[in-house]
Amino acid sequence: MIAYQAIIDELYSKINQEENLGQVAQYIPELARIDPNYFGVYFSAVEGESYGIGDWQRNFSIQSISKVLTLSIAYRLLGDTIWKRVGVEPSGSAFNSLIQLETDKGIPRNPMINGGAMVICDMLLRELKNPMEEILQFIRKMTLNNQIDYSDAVFQSEKLVGYRNIALCNFIKSYGNIENSPEEVLDFYFKMCSIEMNCQELTQVFSYLVNSNVTNAAGEQILSLSQAKRVNAIMQTCGFYDESGEFSFKVGLPGKSGVGGGIIAVHPNKYSIAVWSPKLNAKGNSYRGMKFLEQFTTKTELSIF
Numbered sequence: 001m002i003a004y005q006a007i008i009d010e011l012y013s014k015i016n017q018e019e020n021l022g023q024v025a026q027y028i029p030e031l032a033r034i035d036p037n038y039f040g041v042y043f044s045a046v047e048g049e050s051y052g053i054g055d056w057q058r059n060f061s062i063q064s065i066s067k068v069l070t071l072s073i074a075y076r077l078l079g080d081t082i083w084k085r086v087g088v089e090p091s092g093s094a095f096n097s098l099i100q101l102e103t104d105k106g107i108p109r110n111p112m113i114n115g116g117a118m119v120i121c122d123m124l125l126r127e128l129k130n131p132m133e134e135i136l137q138f139i140r141k142m143t144l145n146n147q148i149d150y151s152d153a154v155f156q157s158e159k160l161v162g163y164r165n166i167a168l169c170n171f172i173k174s175y176g177n178i179e180n181s182p183e184e185v186l187d188f189y190f191k192m193c194s195i196e197m198n199c200q201e202l203t204q205v206f207s208y209l210v211n212s213n214v215t216n217a218a219g220e221q222i223l224s225l226s227q228a229k230r231v232n233a234i235m236q237t238c239g240f241y242d243e244s245g246e247f248s249f250k251v252g253l254p255g256k257s258g259v260g261g262g263i264i265a266v267h268p269n270k271y272s273i274a275v276w277s278p279k280l281n282a283k284g285n286s287y288r289g290m291k292f293l294e295q296f297t298t299k300t301e302l303s304i305f
């Protein structure tokens, strides 16, 4: 038996005492106001053990972590046709980079970078009457918390300064890979990035990637085993912007980060773990989150490799 709780306690208190480097996300004014000292962890094992420490019950902006959820909903609805409009290759460049899109003729490298997530949003706008409501319902049912919502303040704030995202969406539209109006796509994109929840809820939502037999409230499987494997593979190779290789190298788990300072990581068939600490390193990933997870998989000797 691995002493998860003792390892989490030890690492949490150690990292909490060390210098907290980095900066909270500055480019979204509403996110820049967050207290940089928050630090929460929640661990949930398939075998039933779960444990939280620090600020695990406090809501935070999940930002790009939501890209995994929209991808999963689109994959479930549309199957492999989605790969005609978005790739599965790590980009090796920043989440909001425009450079590759020109050479790739408007087909974003993967669904974890902003352009790729916008193309997925565009697919969902076509398939669903109210995709934002759909994603919220999905989250609410997985967490049994009907209060989960997006933050209008963060949404408005992102929209106000979203120059680069607006450029990205219009650029992709110019290649014909966005069908709806860029305004509609961007509104949905910014709203999904502004969803808030806590570390425990994040592990609950991601349970379908730990165990693909997990069902939604209607008793339906969310993704097939093969689809869950592929979504995990994309998180593994593309989930941490241009630090995805480093995360894979140091932590060895599929995961996804967001500029709100959250990270979710899953060990298929074993556990999921969410860490939240708002200060980001130079690549846009939570400084303490990266540190915690690296040491967690080292101490538990449990990674997928």
Ligand code: GLU
Pocket: 062, 063, 064, 065, 095, 096, 114, 158, 165, 190, 193, 257, 258, 259, 260
């Ligand atoms: N809403 C953020 C943006 O588009 C998401 C960034 C992120 O978490 O990676 O800039």
